[in-house]
Amino acid sequence: MKGTISHRDSFLAHIQQQLGKSSSKPASIRRPVWKHRVNWETNEGLSKEELVEQLKVQCQQIHTRVVETTPKEAPSTLRLLMKEYGEGPVMTSSDRRFAQYECHPMFQALQKEGISVTSWNADTSREENIRQAEQAKYAVVFSDYTLAESGTVVLSSHQGQGRALHFLPMMYIVCIEKSTIVPRMIHAASALHRLVEEGEQTKGAIHFISGPSNSADIEMNLVVGVHGPVRAVYVLIDDE
Template sequence: MSDARAAILARLRSSGSGGPLPDLDTAVLERRHWSAAERVQRLRQGMASVHTEFLEARPEDWPAVLRAFCEREGLRTLLFGPATEAGHRLVEAMAGSPTALRPYDAPVETFKTELFQSVDAGFTTTVGGVAETGGLLLEPGPREPRLLSLVPPLHLALLPTSTLHDTLWSAIRALGWGQAPPPNALMISGPSKTADIEQTLAYGVHGPKRLVVILVHDLPGTPA
């Protein structure tokens, strides 16, 4: 509808709207700073308040922590992206586990029904976290597809404590999403939830019913 385009733009341009642009005073965002330990604390508090669960791990043992969790929970299948470094370590660690690793390495159309109906959990990495409100930052893509963190009823996410940002605003700037945004980027604070029935909170309405963060304490001096 190029006619519509031209007509709309002409109307907007003919409004005579203009004048100096108001300044953007971002001081209120800039002054939010926390120490590394406080960032971890804030993130945990924020996410736990919306039912996110946490597993504690060290850089060297997170695959074992994850395996123990899967087996404790009796997960039958764990979907993951095989091409990441974390994926490689997962493959090693899960050898012989009753929880079967299922690589997400083919177009979704080839296994959509299986994805919706018989995958117990999905594992993803993250590209960071947001301390202020508590949230994970994800860049789904070829190596970790978009639905990995959405369709399985349990989402397991790997979060090194060294990757936490103070705010969403500082994260967007640090990750360069404003320059070269990935096709999809996400901030996730907890499992899927709703309160559309009488304002009563219920979890797991469409997406994951549980979000479990494997918090990898990779900062010097932080407790494992």
């Protein structure tokens, strides 16, 4: 049931009056100009190759493997990883970049071998998508941005990529285009904000994921894979 709001303007005007603020609305809101910009300046001068090296070093700390490949070899790299870790059902996001890097023939070959390959489908019920994610051994997705400083991948939830895809499968494979690596969180957040300002629809959620799930809640003993993927692999595609 849709509710109604009564006396909102007078209520807010009363609060403004008590706070000693003017009730007139500003013509526009200006972003503040900060004297210190350490959040922007830290690591901002690093080259792309230096950012890649920083990412690889950080991934060692978050139990995440980094595999480098080329756009042409991306499908075969994914296939080799699935052989190395053991074959099992695969679920991907519905991302145009799988077609861009010609991954679909490899997925079709897996299906011919009897391995289930599905995609998060907006035309399928939420329950069915979640069921398939629960049964999948591998989740294969693309990151929107990756933070070199922390080894964090930034992904959004949308009709072709539900939240459960990131958390239910045992293995989490994230394809990272080298061009999308940024120094820190502020750079990714600013880029996402800019897209909204340019008219892009706001996503359902933005996820910042740093490797496989882990917890040290019990006696400070770190256990990896407690409440999500047991392993995470970043496939770094040199698209530049």
